Amino acid sequence: MQYRKFGNTDLVVSEVGFGSWAIGGNAMVGETAIGWGPADDATSKKALYAALDAGINFFDTADIYGLGHSENLIGRTVTGRNMMIATKVGNVARNNEFTVDYSKKYIFSACDASLKRLNRETIDFYQLHSARVKHLKEEECIGAMQILQQQGKIRYWGISLNTFQPEAEANFFMESNWGSGFQLALNIINQRGLNIIREAAAMEYGIIARMPLQFGLLTGKFSRASTFDKTDHRHNRLTKEIINSSEKVLQPVWALCEKYTITKTQLALSYVLSYPEVSVVIPGIRTKEHVAANTTGLIQLEKEDIVLIEAHGSTILSELMNLIEKQADLLIYINCCKPKSILEAVSSFPKIAAISNTGAPNFPPTSIKRRGNCNSPDLIDD
Numbered sequence: 001m002q003y004r005k006f007g008n009t010d011l012v013v014s015e016v017g018f019g020s021w022a023i024g025g026n027a028m029v030g031e032t033a034i035g036w037g038p039a040d041d042a043t044s045k046k047a048l049y050a051a052l053d054a055g056i057n058f059f060d061t062a063d064i065y066g067l068g069h070s071e072n073l074i075g076r077t078v079t080g081r082n083m084m085i086a087t088k089v090g091n092v093a094r095n096n097e098f099t100v101d102y103s104k105k106y107i108f109s110a111c112d113a114s115l116k117r118l119n120r121e122t123i124d125f126y127q128l129h130s131a132r133v134k135h136l137k138e139e140e141c142i143g144a145m146q147i148l149q150q151q152g153k154i155r156y157w158g159i160s161l162n163t164f165q166p167e168a169e170a171n172f173f174m175e176s177n178w179g180s181g182f183q184l185a186l187n188i189i190n191q192r193g194l195n196i197i198r199e200a201a202a203m204e205y206g207i208i209a210r211m212p213l214q215f216g217l218l219t220g221k222f223s224r225a226s227t228f229d230k231t232d233h234r235h236n237r238l239t240k241e242i243i244n245s246s247e248k249v250l251q252p253v254w255a256l257c258e259k260y261t262i263t264k265t266q267l268a269l270s271y272v273l274s275y276p277e278v279s280v281v282i283p284g285i286r287t288k289e290h291v292a293a294n295t296t297g298l299i300q301l302e303k304e305d306i307v308l309i310e311a312h313g314s315t316i317l318s319e320l321m322n323l324i325e326k327q328a329d330l331l332i333y334i335n336c337c338k339p340k341s342i343l344e345a346v347s348s349f350p351k352i353a354a355i356s357n358t359g360a361p362n363f364p365p366t367s368i369k370r371r372g373n374c375n376s377p378d379l380i381d382d
Helices: 041-053 065-077 104-118 133-138 140-151 167-176 194-202 214-219 240-249 251-260 264-273 288-295 303-313 316-337 342-348 350-355
Strands: 003-005 012-014 058-060 084-089 091-094 097-100 123-129 154-160 181-185 206-210 280-282
Touching: 041 065, 041 288, 058 280, 065 104, 084 104, 104 123, 104 140, 123 140, 123 181, 133 140, 133 167, 140 154, 154 167, 154 206, 167 181, 167 194, 181 194, 194 206, 214 240, 214 264, 240 251, 240 316, 251 264, 251 303, 264 280, 264 288, 303 316
Parallel strands: 058 084, 084 123, 123 154, 154 181, 181 206, 206 280
Antiparallel strands: 003 012, 091 097
16 A cells, blocks of 8 residues: 655545445435445445555545444444544435535534544544535634634544536635645546646645546446446436446547556556545445455556546546536436426426436436535535
């Protein structure tokens, strides 16, 4: 395992961390899945121990993952070990709906609850979970984080940026010189954070790269026949069209696997880690086999291959990313406006008309919300 400095902090983190969303289990908010389907605690504990044995010292979680179960499991399993914990605050399940709360009062109480679940006196890196500019401008959440740091309950703090449009909040943070780090989505398909990591690293922010495998699309294990349990958030996010499109447009990238004699997973992780600005990449892990697959065979890609992937990122992969975003918008629109049928959805929301007849929409009641007219938070995605 290799280690990198986390921005201008005194944290030295393993370049591969442990993404702890999936071990939270099949939590639901109303009828909406906010997890990755069923998880076995015994299996999750073995994964946590295997991660420590592999040299992983950075574990990323959130109080919303498994509605606290992910934090609880970490706190019961690996407490006292030489490890760093990053968790998040602000996403809330309340009255059977997914919402946000960035008030000072809530952040204080949520931090105490996370510390108790994690069985720790201090959180190493505390993140505002997908807070938007309007929340940051109110500065109540910023003040709360600063006070928690002064009290010694958190060592460092930052923000976990939204998946599709991370620039506004990142720029707002950097202009105000707030916090010590960012978490953002970065992978072969989603390259929207590249400018941010370069600017942020120049200002000595630590960078946590999440979703390196884009919900599993970059493992090469899915096909058009793949299905997901209804308690798995990918049930309505990774549609057949998205999976089929990814198989086609990723072929030029997968050719690099033969060049380097590595797996698709190893290529995806190596791509992210080939950026020196990235402090740690956090693939989702739920088994000891995942630990092995995500920590071995990683390489530094040659510059020409990084340029090649970036070139695809601005063309054919960008089109795939737009399709993924449209599906997310569709799910949010359905929740906000409650259309009675797909025809009503399409006629009322033309933006998603292009994917309306693909078999993608599968409309169970949902309480997932994100941006736009809903005035609501991001989908849970990190």
